[in-house]
Amino acid sequence: MTRTVLITGATSGFGAAAVRRFAADGWRVIATGRRADRLQALVDELGGERVHAAAFDIRDEAAMDAALAALPEAFRGIDLLINNAGLALGTAPAQSAVLDDWRTMIATNIGALVTLTQRLLPALIARKGAIINISSIAGTYPYPGGNVYGGTKAFVTQFSLGLRSDLHGTGVRVTSIEPGMAETEFTLVRTHGDQAASDKLYDGAQPMTAGDIAETLFWVATLPPHLNINRLELMPVTQSFAGFQIHRG
Ligand code: NDP
Ligand code: 8X3
Numbered sequence: 001m002t003r004t005v006l007i008t009g010a011t012s013g014f015g016a017a018a019v020r021r022f023a024a025d026g027w028r029v030i031a032t033g034r035r036a037d038r039l040q041a042l043v044d045e046l047g048g049e050r051v052h053a054a055a056f057d058i059r060d061e062a063a064m065d066a067a068l069a070a071l072p073e074a075f076r077g078i079d080l081l082i083n084n085a086g087l088a089l090g091t092a093p094a095q096s097a098v099l100d101d102w103r104t105m106i107a108t109n110i111g112a113l114v115t116l117t118q119r120l121l122p123a124l125i126a127r128k129g130a131i132i133n134i135s136s137i138a139g140t141y142p143y144p145g146g147n148v149y150g151g152t153k154a155f156v157t158q159f160s161l162g163l164r165s166d167l168h169g170t171g172v173r174v175t176s177i178e179p180g181m182a183e184t185e186f187t188l189v190r191t192h193g194d195q196a197a198s199d200k201l202y203d204g205a206q207p208m209t210a211g212d213i214a215e216t217l218f219w220v221a222t223l224p225p226h227l228n229i230n231r232l233e234l235m236p237v238t239q240s241f242a243g244f245q246i247h248r249g
């Protein structure tokens with residue numbers, strides 16, 4: 001039976017790689033994001049029978065509802081929701097951060113994620129489907145400048161665990177994926193378009209790739225239905241932990 005996955009944030013990075021990975025295995029994919037041209041390129045590449053493009057700002061509830069209502073018949077039975085759309089903005093300490101950046105992260109990483117999840121829960125329960133939420137190591141390990149971004153990802157992890165509790169007995173699986181450094185457009189977005197800063201961060205660091213994460217998502221999604229991966233944290237070998245900081249004097 002052909003299964004259907006809705007992947008948010010499919011115009012770039014993890015989401016775009018996941019669209020290709022699931023489509024390659026014969027899944028129907030609903031690909032969402034704001035950049036309609038990139039979604040159309042995926043449809044052109046993989047075929048309209050395999051991929052349906054739904055371009056909308058995920059913070060816009062009315063646009064989300066319109067996109068869901070406009071799904072073609074063949075894409076209506078959603079088996080898997082991958083809540084991937086998200087972003088970090090800025091690395092400034094809290095005391096000098098831009099409040100609007102914080103609001104954007106909260107609206108996207110939390111507000112939109114919980115809204116879409118609630119919209120799809122009845123269908124996912126009916127189909128004994130699954131939800132995979134993209135959290136981050138930033139939700140577990142604090143670092144200077146991680147403030148609200150880390151806070152939103154801690155929410156995503158905890159919300160995922162809470163969903164597991166609430167969905168007890170429904171057969172719906174819920175997973176929190178918590179990656180470390182992976183090279184995508186993430187840092188370009190975080191630095192408000194500073195390509196040199198993005199290149200510098202990843203240079204020589206052998207970061208994870210979007211393909212690594214897509215493969216992980218596919219693995220989690222295709223495990224036998226009696227198995228639930230609750231949380232999965234992954235990093236490149238080159239990334240590890242540093243100690244606490246101490247201020248003197
Ligand atoms: P990218 O910037 O490459 O991709 C982010 C995706 O989110 C894009 O497709 C973008 O689409 C979408 N998105 C952002 N804002 C909105 C919005 N308002 N409406 C609709 N779509 C939106 O980054 P990644 O692939 O790296 O990030 C994917 C997820 O992984 C994020 O949640 C991120 O926090 C998380 N993550 C990333 C890590 C990394 O090191 N790269 C590590 C851990 C977690 P568009 O702009 O077209 O709307
Ligand atoms: C992205 C990973 O370490 O840049 O979520 O915050 S990190």
